[in-house]
Amino acid sequence: MQLFNAQIVGQRQSLVVTAQLQQAIQLLQMGNSDLQSFIEGQAEENPFLELGLPKSTAPRDLALPSQARTSGDDDWDRIGQLAADPGPSLYAHASAEVARLDLTPADRLLAGLFLDALEPSGWLGQSVCAIAERAGVDEEHALHVLTRLQRIEPAGLFARNLSECLRLQAADQGLLTPAFGRLLDNLPMLAAADLRGLMRVCAVSMDDLKAMLRQIRSLNPKPGATFDAAPSPQRPPDLIVTRGETGWRVDLNRSTLPSVVVRDDAARDVKNPQANAYIAERLSVARWLSRAVEHRNQTTLKVGAEVVRRQADFLQGGLSRMRPMILREIADAIGVHESTVSRVCAGILIATPQGTFPLKSFFSASLGSSTGEAPGSASAVRHRIGKLIAAESSDEPLSDDTIARIIKDEDGIHLARRTVAKYRDQLRIASSVERRRRAAVNGQM
Structure with a gap:
């Protein structure tokens, strides 16, 4: 070469x-x-x-x-840009409330560890066992201090899970009956809208169960979120x-x-x-x-x-x-x-x-029309889907196939079921199965 x-x-x-x-x-x-x-x-x-x-x-x-x-x-409107005074943060509020408790110096140090573990939701982000180990105390004593911290207003702070958070609020409002306690012990069944199963577990009638569901909806699952949810100024x-x-x-x-x-x-x-x-x-x-x-x-x-x-x-x-x-x-x-x-x-x-x-x-894509009129835009169709779902019957929510058929018959726009599902997801609207389940839990059926 x-x-x-x-x-x-x-x-x-x-x-x-x-x-x-x-x-x-x-x-x-x-x-x-x-x-x-x-x-x-x-x-x-x-x-x-x-x-x-x-x-x-x-x-x-x-x-x-x-x-x-x-x-x-x-x-x-410049006044519209002004944000309201957010008030004290969750940590500042909880610290001030802890300072009012009659705690020993050792318990104040332990309470400080619980404060550090407080999540923005108001729940504890660490287990009691881990906090007790860091403080060098036994878990039983840590639970005793936690019980005192859970009396701080608003009720539900320092809860370890959703069931305990709702239980603290129910006790504060005088709602914690034995049946209500069993309902809080079986929240997975409530999430699955298993109302008949809850009737058996709680030993109540459907009317009594619906009354308890109305009460549980009045409780705040994240009591700490109200402190840190300061509105951002509008641009x-x-x-x-x-x-x-x-x-x-x-x-x-x-x-x-x-x-x-x-x-x-x-x-x-x-x-x-x-x-x-x-x-x-x-x-x-x-x-x-x-x-x-x-x-x-x-x-x-x-x-x-x-x-x-x-x-x-x-x-x-x-x-x-x-x-x-x-x-x-x-x-x-x-x-x-x-x-x-x-x-x-x-x-x-x-x-x-x-x-x-x-x-x-x-800017939005054009969707084909079978009526000979001007094609519709994706934005207009998303708005149409939202209006159809908002007007649906709670006991018979519209499926994606039904929505596609209605839009085709009334507006002349051909939509596949998966397209309706995509637009529905963009609108952050649940599926018809999930909407039916929520209606049952909310007592709308």
């Missing part, structure tokens, strides 16, 4: 993703709050760039084919849809939209000639970011306006009027690439008369 060196000359084209191009792509995916954080970070590194805070001024809008301007600069929308006298309009939410301020005056004040190169580079970055943010705003408006134009029926009639739409339709209509539309829709919220939605939720 003979080896030799050779030099080959050729040409090829490739796309180089520069740092600025990466930033421009990231800007398209940002909501207003993320955009503000990004500009703040850039301003910390660039002395000639400042964050322009949102102002309550009349927003610039991208006019739809038939729109009218509406008055009013208050485009977001304001990035686009706002309003109706004028002649049509719909789309505005940027200027009350939360930041801007880039380029400090040309600060650059002119610098008299050091050796810094000219640095100043020119920093000013160039600031001006580019200002243009990129404005391009992001305009692209967002174009996408939002085209989505609203195509989904006018939804704005008027709700989810049942949602029409099928794909990314390519919007991209072709406004003259951008499909990936650009996808990035814009990823992080944008739009406020409409029907509620606030992620912009990406307006």
Whole structure:
């Protein structure tokens, strides 16, 4: 075999993703709050760039084919963003209650271990045996201290399982009869909706059993969750849809939209000639970011306006009027690439008369129709399935096959049973068997 060196000359084209191009792509995916954080970070590194805070001024809008301007600069209810005072945490509440108990120093240390084992649900996350070993005491003494801790309000804290949690609450409310205790001892039978078996075990009639089931539904299986369930502030929308006298309009939410301020005056004040190169580079970055943010705003408006134009029926009639739409339709209509539309829709919220939605939720597949009318969208069909199940009889829940047949007969849309099951799962609705079981437990049958 003979080896030799050779030099080959050729040409090829490739796309180089520069740092600025990466930033421009990231800007398209940002909501207003993320955009503000990004500009703040850039301003910390660039002395000639400042964050322009949102102002309550009349927003610039991208006019739809038939729109009218509406008055009013208050485009977001700031009071709605304020979260209520969550109050003390579960640990703080339980610690304060333990401090009120007349415990010895050794028992306080043991109670501290029980506090450390407290789960957000209010249950113990460790066994009493393990806690007793850590404290260096016998299990019987640990159980004695636990009994005292279980008297803390709300009833059910420091329970070791669901049955004990409900038992503590039932005793606190005076509901713990022998029959009720046997019901709590057989919760697996209740989960399986074995009402006849529970009648035999509890030695009660069906009416008495249903009365106990109503009582058990009034108890809280996770008493500790009320302490740590602080509501998160609602994120304001990035686009706002309003109706004028002649049509719909789309505005940027200027009350939360930041801007880039380029400090040309600060650059002119610098008299050091050796810094000219640095100043020119920093000013160039600031001006580019200002243009990129404005391009992001305009692209967002174009996408939002085209989505609203195509989904006018939804704005008027709700989810049942949602029409099928794909990314390519919007991209072709406004003259951008499909990936650009996808990035814009990823992080944008739009406020409409029907509620606030992620912009990406307006895109759904088309489902075939046998009536010759316009095909239905997957979103509208999911809404239809939810309405059918909400209106069903509790003793005769609709199966997936029945739902598919109803939609075919009434709406002319062909659905397979597995498609109905998939949409039902997306709506977090249980199967007909599980719904029938829950109706039996809830006394609706």
